[in-house]
Amino acid sequence: MRSSEGGSSGAGGGRTFTERARRAQIVGCAIELVNEVGFGQASVARIAQRAGVAKSVVLYHFANKEELVRAIVGDIFVTGATVMLPAMAAEETAAGKLAAYIRSNLAFINSHRPESFAILDIMTSFRTQEGLRLDEAASREARPTAEMANLDPVGIFELGQRTGEFRPLPAPMLAIALRTAIDGAVWQLSRDPDFDALAYGEELVTIFDLASRRQEP
Amino acid sequence: MRSSEGGSSGAGGGRTFTERARRAQIVGCAIELVNEVGFGQASVARIAQRAGVAKSVVLYHFANKEELVRAIVGDIFVTGATVMLPAMAAEETAAGKLAAYIRSNLAFINSHRPESFAILDIMTSFRTQEGLRLDEAASREARPTAEMANLDPVGIFELGQRTGEFRPLPAPMLAIALRTAIDGAVWQLSRDPDFDALAYGEELVTIFDLASRRQEP
Amino acid sequence: MRSSEGGSSGAGGGRTFTERARRAQIVGCAIELVNEVGFGQASVARIAQRAGVAKSVVLYHFANKEELVRAIVGDIFVTGATVMLPAMAAEETAAGKLAAYIRSNLAFINSHRPESFAILDIMTSFRTQEGLRLDEAASREARPTAEMANLDPVGIFELGQRTGEFRPLPAPMLAIALRTAIDGAVWQLSRDPDFDALAYGEELVTIFDLASRRQEP
Amino acid sequence: MRSSEGGSSGAGGGRTFTERARRAQIVGCAIELVNEVGFGQASVARIAQRAGVAKSVVLYHFANKEELVRAIVGDIFVTGATVMLPAMAAEETAAGKLAAYIRSNLAFINSHRPESFAILDIMTSFRTQEGLRLDEAASREARPTAEMANLDPVGIFELGQRTGEFRPLPAPMLAIALRTAIDGAVWQLSRDPDFDALAYGEELVTIFDLASRRQEP
DNA sequence: GATGAATGAGCATTCATTCAT
DNA sequence: GATGAATGAATGCTCATTCAT
8 A cells, every 4th residue: 555645845754765656656657648739638647558558557656647747847847956956046036036947937938848838838727626726735735835935936036126136026926827837838839849938038037127226317 | 511611700601590599609608608617517418418408409409529629619709809809999009909808708707607618628628620720720821810810919919019008928838928927817716706806907907907008217 | 308306205205107118117127126135236227137128227217216216215115115004004903903913014015025135235225325224214304204213113102002902111222123023034035935924923923912911910 | 365265154163363363353453443433434444443453454355345244244243143042942832932032132232332333334335246236145155153043033923823822813913023023222322322222221121022912812 | 464556347437429300 | 301220449547466586
């Protein structure tokens, strides 16, 4: 019997080597599959088939499909945060952090396309057994998935206002606009693999710089 | 036997009054349901149940589920275009059209929340039998769904550059950023019904005005 | 879409002829199967197979397995009550009703063996989704399944005491002893088809007559 | 490799202390679980979980689930016989043995409720791989499980007739009625924990005394 | 002694779809 | 126009069992 605990934190949390390897393999195959056929068509059976294991193996390692989905999302968020948080921390000004946020996010998207497509699909398609989307469920669970919280750019806009770098602006709204504009790269990339995501990132840096910085008289 | 033709164009295209009414009723119920439980859980059976008709009635009026989905999306796009296109046409400058595009789009989202939630869900979740998303399928079908095309803001940015109103900018990228930033309102609204979508619209007007207009020296 | 309502009362309650026929056929096959392999092995698939229909047909007519089980049990109880209640009503004395209860019950068991075996198996094996046995669930449902209540012999023992026919006795305990002693015929019959259930009934009449009637000094 | 032999006789038959302890622990947990969720829901996995061991440990100690079930039933029967047989042997008359049989059986039921519930559930629900109930399988196996045989009250009724204590009566039928009436206490107790099983036993003593003893003219 | 890993068969249930009426 | 009936494929999940370590 395996497939309990659930958490995505704590490097492997007591799992054996074999288990960690299998879990990683299954998560990887699931991401690829979601990518190719969409989350709606990514059944446990097809995931198992793609991983070359029996369907029951998947459910041996993940208590149910929801756990698998959470593992996928957790994995990707952690990977993303690992890239983005240091990049942001390296900057001191709000404008610097903002640009670092955008650039590191788009670099991640560009180099982790399957993961990015998968997470966008899962976030809109997947519902927990209680009918909630994953982010809604997460916010109801007290443990607000530190990674998700830290990846919300609202803090940057608030900082910029406190320091006077930015014009007076509604930080939460700019955060929403920025986050979804970034998602636009994922959307576009999944339709056009030749889309230049990094250039798009630079354009977003320009847009949000122009849109947020204090106007010189 | 009914349920052929399929197209969403032409006011009811030869359909009887009863038929048009039934189709509208079913489409309406489907939108409500997608809204409540997500597209993944919106089966033909549940849609029929909600409409108070037999499951087979739904498939009498729509050849298959894909046709129903196309009807839903077509319906909403037409409704949206009916509001947005005149608003844009009433403006002469690119900046005016841009503001009108954003404001009319957010007004539509704000007053047609179920439709907006549904379309966002369908666009990411639904795949045709060949495995394509609806917009991908539409662009492959030569008939590129006039409405969809007209609602792409890329033309506005191109216009603004031709007239010199806007700074030199990559129009397609700004179009992506704008479209997805607008979608951000739908996302947020579906999590927080008290979100002020119109104020968000005004902020987007500000952001994209700052971000696109020619800088005065 | 079928398979709603649920109740076993009201002769066919609005169902079409075809539906009533299919339901009856499926219930019949289920009884036979429970009889042969035990309730634990009586899966929906095997029931359908035995009925010569697709598995989904069973679940088209019964919302889920629990509904099917309830239909089976309800059916048998109604049939049993139809035989037993008039037999008891025809007697005036408590002793007469008691003998009629036992004889009609054993006559029913003897002539409806598969049904009797099935109901005994279901009553001990089956649990509702909440983990309750069927009789426990029924008593929690306010609607205490009139048939079940009327088939409880406790009233007879109470009557006999009020009329003075019977010795002072704890009616509920005698009712339990009687009901389970009658079940003994089902148990025995399922092991030895040659067991003389009617003679056993006569012996039970003797036992419970001797055990309950007022002792002459 | 362990888990062969199978028999429930012989005090632990060559097993080590650890092994006997583990088997006893698993059997105990299985009884508790059957008690709580019913035999149908008592999977090997859940039994192992409750015992705090790996699923494979259960199947290391018992060749398969059937062996575990046999061990459970054997255990309980032995325990029951240990109480009941001496109680009966202490009496000389058939009436005395009869009363002792009933009283000791109900005392056992009252003080070993989980065991009693479990055995009733298993006896009706469980089928061997050949589709037989456990008692049917036992009688086909020549080795008729001494305990089971000795716990059949038919001998008492036969004795009572030979000695003239009892009226002419069909001993096997009274045995069936008595055994199942006793089971009635288990049934009732599992629905109502406050049921007075010992008083019920006294009532059964009365009933079967009245029902079997030779009538004085 | 004990267990982690794997597996295939089976489970109840849901699905979009077909078709005769 | 509408529907009841039926269906096969697929869904997520549980099961007892095997086996190498």
